[in-house]
Amino acid sequence: MENILADRVKLLTPSTTLAITAKAKELKAEGKDVIGLGAGEPDYNTPDHIIEAAYRSMKAGQTKYTPAAGTAELKNAIINKFKRDQVISYAPGEIFVGSGAKHVLYCLFQAILNTEDEVIIPTPYWVSYPEQVKLAGGTPVFIEGTEENEYKITSDQLETAITKKTKAIIINSPSNPTGMIYSSSELEAIAKICTERNILMVSDEIYEKLTYDGQNHLSVASISEEYQKQSIIINGVSKSHSMTGWRIGYAAGNAAIIKAMTNLASHSTSNPTTTAQFGALAAYEGTQEPVEEMRRAFEHRLNKVFSSVQDIPGFRCIKPQGAFYLFPNVKQAAQACGFKTVDEFAADLLEKANVAVIPGSGFGAEDNIRLSYATELSSLEEAIRRIHAYVDEQTHSGN
Template sequence: MIKLAERVQTLTPSTTLAITAKANELKAQGVDIIGLGAGEPDYNTPENIIEAAYRSMKEGKTKYTPAGGLPALKEAIINKLERDQGLAYKPNEIMVGIGAKHVLYTLFQVLLNEGDEVIIPIPYWVSYPEQVKLAEGVPVYIEATAGQQYKITPQQLKEAITERTKAVIINSPSNPTGMIYSKEELQELAEVCREKDILIVSDEIYEKLIYGDTVHTSIAELSEDAKNRTIIINGVSKSHSMTGWRIGYAAGDSALIKAMTDLASHSTSNPTTTSQYAAIEAYNGTQDAVEEMRQAFESRLETIFPKVEAIPGFTVIRPQGAFYLLPDVAEAAEKTGYSSVDEFVEGLLTEANVAVIPGSGFGAPSTIRLSYATSLEALTEAVERIHKFVTSKWKE
């Protein structure tokens, strides 16, 4: 009998994938399921990007590239960081990988030794703790409550740091909360990191999807010290609707970038060549489609937020970015006869035919995550089903 490595036996299965699989199974049986679990834009990749990819293939650009990415793509990323954040990087401070997720995985593999701690705010993106554990690190959690707008405080960060702390993860805009740290909040967190001499992993994958008067600030912008201790993680998946192309990048300390590149050379050889040429066009070409998509998400948020807020037993904070709502539904679950939110989610799927993601996968078990990366018609119908489901089962 095959004995698996201990490192994989500690992994928590993806709640998102489990719900999606069950929803797809019901759909295959002919059930009219509306899925609100999507972690990707519902738009196709912009035409100019597709054309650039096709053109590169026709020109014979289908061979290996440098392990850390094409020089032209690195230059496009450098220009993007200068244009959007006013940050200056050199090619040896950029590593391109197979999506931001794999870039993060590679980062933790080269950064952490056994027992090293990484501070992870709750709610968190599902893969952060698992990737830290796979690198033999230890996730250390800080709960950012709804009263804090789901953002950690400098005091919380200070109290969580020990002699084993290697880094803290800042995800802004956040998956799953949609909240964004202000420049002032980031300055206070950066000062704690300076005092305690720890690294900052700044996940900025949703930076282009922000709403209202909110402004996205990268923590690396704040000072030379903040830039030197920050590893920016970003990519084209969310901003340019390119989830399947799998292109992400890291920007930061050259020694760390070299180690990540060396590891990639033995694990992936290089990011997919065609996808890299597509990403060059994504960053160098017109950004009209990016803004069009952002406006569509904002319009959906304006329409759907008050409808979700009106569901009995739902308490929800208006997100500032990304494309998720994270309502606390503990009261709704209790009043409708469920012993947990996970069971409530199961009921929504099998009885109301709406698939949502339980917050337990994000470290927030009293919540659910609703994605509005789907049509307004589907969103409206789904929320109406949820509302009807709750009111029909409500017991005082």
């Protein structure tokens, strides 16, 4: 069937992780001891009290449709969470619950973007940001967050990138893939410009609970009421409560935008999964100790392995302040091993050392790789030992 595909999907860039993921599965099927450091989800199970609450809801007959933007109970729990954690007030009409934060972002861009509207995306970025902007007819505009500035953009860079077509900017803090956090002064400088130029700030805060070394997440919406009105917060329970498969995310912000997102969802998903909403309700209304326990475990792993990653020849890494990823610059190591690109280096690392890492090209940073420490510590340490041994062998063997 010729010309059956819509132009919009032809614009999508294939994920750079697919080839390595497929190869890793192939090697595992062959019996190879492959260690995967590509995980974008916690390696903990969902806390028991959340699972039990979801089960009870099903037994009680809560298995029918809910309102398209989520139940009133879950919306209220999210509102209370904002008051408790960030001292921000929202009304129920300013909350949209969707089928995961990715779906929420998709609905947002579909609701706000017209053809050729521009969305500023700092690099490195989460892989789906530019693709979702393109699917909505918008144009991604990239600003490089330099390694010298901890992979964050400056207000001066933002000023230079803004045009008459600029509709929004994405702020991801803590960041996937870098783990870096924007400070209060950095956020305020960006927010001041966006408010003056009427640019919507899309604040992706999905990793807010995973911060380390005394660092604290700050939402741009909590700085002032003016900045709150200029922003849409994206969040969910996937990372904080290890509920990635439950698919519950949400947006908070302008009521007109929220209503448009709700209307869109009513014609696509109808509503977030009912059972999962009751799980999310328990996540926010129940004990938060499992959240802190997981955060401490990730911090422990980070502190245990960070110096080992830095010690790998040709690796240069900034210690992340949040999330659960390391994002080292490995350009020198790749070149020393005889490769022109980091993608080639990562592919050979999997083939010869049985370690799967994600090339940074998928995140807009071709000199880096992403290593997830959301994996058991002994496996993590063994993977890093293998990478070190691989680099030593490749550089000393003359490739």
